[in-house]
Amino acid sequence: MREANAEYSELERRLLNDFQRDLPLSPTPYADMAARLGVDEQTVLETLAGLQARGAISRVGPVFRPNSIGVSTLAAMAVPAPQLEQVAAYLNDLPQVNHNYEREHEFNLWFVVTAADRDELDAVLDQIEAWSGCPVLDLPMLEDYFIDLGFDLNFDQRGRRQ
Known part of the structure; x- marks a missing residue:
């Protein structure tokens, strides 16, 4: 059986594992990450771009407590199966949508929308409805409940530390 972490270089594993939380809060976060990893800033940027292109990460940036800056909402849609990937791709391209995911339920597409204020948020939801027809x-x-979604990636599939 192929180990999941074997797909990633040591630098990729370190970026994926070590910076899930506590991203340097400074004017030069990527340079700070590079210093901790013993590489240059350009290497960090190129490696992150490669991980994003491969679909290993969707974005790098802060996650703010909901509604502490602007407003946000969880949203769900009942999307016909043949349209699901197309609607999910549309949501992925909206800067106000943090993420989306499929669920096995009548409401099969869930996502989080953020905006500066409630009027903008409502406009985004209206735009999604108008575009999708759903x-x-x-x-x-x-x-609110805090759930830490970080995972230690230094383990193989059998739970042994790598």
């Missing part, structure tokens, strides 16, 4: 279910957060 109603958008707006599910604003009533209470």
